Amino acid sequence: MENREVARILRETAQLLEIDGAIIGRYRSYEKVAELLFSIHERIEDVAKDPKKLKELPGIGDNMAAHICEILETGDYALRAKLLKKYPLTLLDLLNLQSMGPKKVALLYKKFKVCTVEGLEQMARDGKLRDLEGFGEKSEENILKATAVAKRASGRFKLDVAENEANKLIAYIGQKSDIVDFITAAGSLRRGKETIGDVDLVVTLKPKRSKQADIDEVAEHILKYPGIDQTLAHGENKVSIVLGNGLQVDVRLLEKDCLGAALLYFTGSKEHNVVLRGRARDMGWTLNEYALTTLKSGRFVAGKTEHDIYAKLQLDYIEPELRENTGEIEAAENHTLPALLKLEDIRGDLQMHTTASDGRNSIEEMGEAARELGYEYIALTDHSKAVTVANGMDDKRTLQQLAKIRDAQTRVPGIRLFAGIEVDVLKNGQMDLADETLGQLDVVVASIHSFMQMDRNEMTERILAAIENPYVQIIAHPTGRLLLRREAFEYEMEKILDAAKKHGVAMECNAYPDRLDLKDIHLRMCKERGVKVVISTDAHSSTHFKMMKYGVITARRGWLEKKDVINTLGTAEFLAALRPRPGAVSAPTAPPTKAAKKKSA
DNA sequence: GCCGTTTTCGGCCCGACTGTTTTCAGTCG
Numbered sequence: 001m002e003n004r005e006v007a008r009i010l011r012e013t014a015q016l017l018e019i020d021g022a023i024i025g026r027y028r029s030y031e032k033v034a035e036l037l038f039s040i041h042e043r044i045e046d047v048a049k050d051p052k053k054l055k056e057l058p059g060i061g062d063n064m065a066a067h068i069c070e071i072l073e074t075g076d077y078a079l080r081a082k083l084l085k086k087y088p089l090t091l092l093d094l095l096n097l098q099s100m101g102p103k104k105v106a107l108l109y110k111k112f113k114v115c116t117v118e119g120l121e122q123m124a125r126d127g128k129l130r131d132l133e134g135f136g137e138k139s140e141e142n143i144l145k146a147t148a149v150a151k152r153a154s155g156r157f158k159l160d161v162a163e164n165e166a167n168k169l170i171a172y173i174g175q176k177s178d179i180v181d182f183i184t185a186a187g188s189l190r191r192g193k194e195t196i197g198d199v200d201l202v203v204t205l206k207p208k209r210s211k212q213a214d215i216d217e218v219a220e221h222i223l224k225y226p227g228i229d230q231t232l233a234h235g236e237n238k239v240s241i242v243l244g245n246g247l248q249v250d251v252r253l254l255e256k257d258c259l260g261a262a263l264l265y266f267t268g269s270k271e272h273n274v275v276l277r278g279r280a281r282d283m284g285w286t287l288n289e290y291a292l293t294t295l296k297s298g299r300f301v302a303g304k305t306e307h308d309i310y311a312k313l314q315l316d317y318i319e320p321e322l323r324e325n326t327g328e329i330e331a332a333e334n335h336t337l338p339a340l341l342k343l344e345d346i347r348g349d350l351q352m353h354t355t356a357s358d359g360r361n362s363i364e365e366m367g368e369a370a371r372e373l374g375y376e377y378i379a380l381t382d383h384s385k386a387v388t389v390a391n392g393m394d395d396k397r398t399l400q401q402l403a404k405i406r407d408a409q410t411r412v413p414g415i416r417l418f419a420g421i422e423v424d425v426l427k428n429g430q431m432d433l434a435d436e437t438l439g440q441l442d443v444v445v446a447s448i449h450s451f452m453q454m455d456r457n458e459m460t461e462r463i464l465a466a467i468e469n470p471y472v473q474i475i476a477h478p479t480g481r482l483l484l485r486r487e488a489f490e491y492e493m494e495k496i497l498d499a500a501k502k503h504g505v506a507m508e509c510n511a512y513p514d515r516l517d518l519k520d521i522h523l524r525m526c527k528e529r530g531v532k533v534v535i536s537t538d539a540h541s542s543t544h545f546k547m548m549k550y551g552v553i554t555a556r557r558g559w560l561e562k563k564d565v566i567n568t569l570g571t572a573e574f575l576a577a578l579r580p581r582p583g584a585v586s587a588p589t590a591p592p593t594k595a596a597k598k599k600s601a
Numbered sequence: 602g603c604c605g606t607t608t609t610c611g612g613c614c615c616g617a618c619t620g621t622t623t624t625c626a627g628t629c630g
Contacts, residue, residue: 025613029602061603101628134627138620235618270630277614288615
């Protein structure tokens, strides 16, 4: 059973308990364990084999351990089943609606047996809710708005989409440059999460322009933003809006002096903040979004910058991407935080497509665009024949493409053009092209584009076979997921990574924002095992090279450092870091640029 | 339901905003 399955059952139990009126701590304990299951990379099924190990996990005691074992054994949990006799499962859909929480859901169910979004919508439309205690006409309006939003938006957005919307709004708010001092994204966008639920913007005002009238002026400006679909909240220092595509944006308007505390608070994650606050409390302080202050007298301790606050808490500065309460606080305490990879460390891109298969640009165009970015090398990796829809190449065309790349190299100096392939891993684990063909190429990237629904064991065997093929050097988008569209393949990641380590195969972090594959926690597993990682864009056009930043941010979330990623190496070192293949001839070197020629002369 | 050595019982983040109230409960992040 997958962690997310166990987590789902625990989370539903927590929600049902909350609706049932359980005390806060009880349902929080279920929620916490559900959250834990998403943050650990061991399979809970494996951990649970040793009851002692299971109970070592934070938040799991005797009872919870027994519940987890019950779920793993029976596929369900008795308390959840019992609660479901009292409340239908569809009731939980209502919790996802804006303005609806457990108390209101419970009341509505008790009074009217409302348990579906459609049912609730009808009640609101008929004006049947306004006489209920705690409800009014406005509540009905809000419910109708919320059901409309729920119908329109799936609720989450890809990182690039959220970033683009945020940047547009930041530029717009920046028009108030006489009042506004600084604007930045916080929340999961700043942490670089793969999908974003809503965007948090922190806006600070100039010291002489932070009166309420100034804040109001900026808020009014924001409410006139052309992209707004509806306004959810408008208070003294907060504006919440929903954009046309359903993306919610919360903007906080604050004084400059509390920027550090505000950024820390609104960047999260919630779990990271909870631990920081507990730590502050242990030290006799209290931490909120305005400052770190003394518990007794409320005297200011720190708050101008995040660095100040971490320092006072006796922690090294923690980069936003690490703030998930998955060990970063302990590492900050022990001065063992990683020196995270940076975008400028990347010196080449190892997966891209040209007009030979399904790309939009020629070899030369890709080479020139990559050189513009300052890269030292790229690998041109068109599809192999199994991907017919992408005009994949057979052996003959692959070798023709190799010759074309060698030829293009003479016209594109100053960057090394590796002749590569993205060869398909067939259903049985064999390669889509002959070994003799693969052996002539500089870089062999293997990936799966078919039979994605295989069962766990079969898929594990299939990928193991690919890794054991002596010509395969990189496994591309190893889990095949498409964010918000398609689930990852199921297989035993531990086994795959152990094999990759053994055979010197690098795992790709595909930087394309629809993929981000491997994802953060898998990359961290690579680091722990010493598995080599490459970050590639999978560019299908020269404009796609800019997606590299999403791969880097994902790698940072996986705690990766420059030394963990082999396309941070120079050309010769990179080639040496790739898996050596039997009988492979080394690629010819690139002709120097004119500038370099002059220099050596 | 979990956790802890100043607590084995009593907390469990905490402040803003809204809408319904007429001082506060519920929701949200």
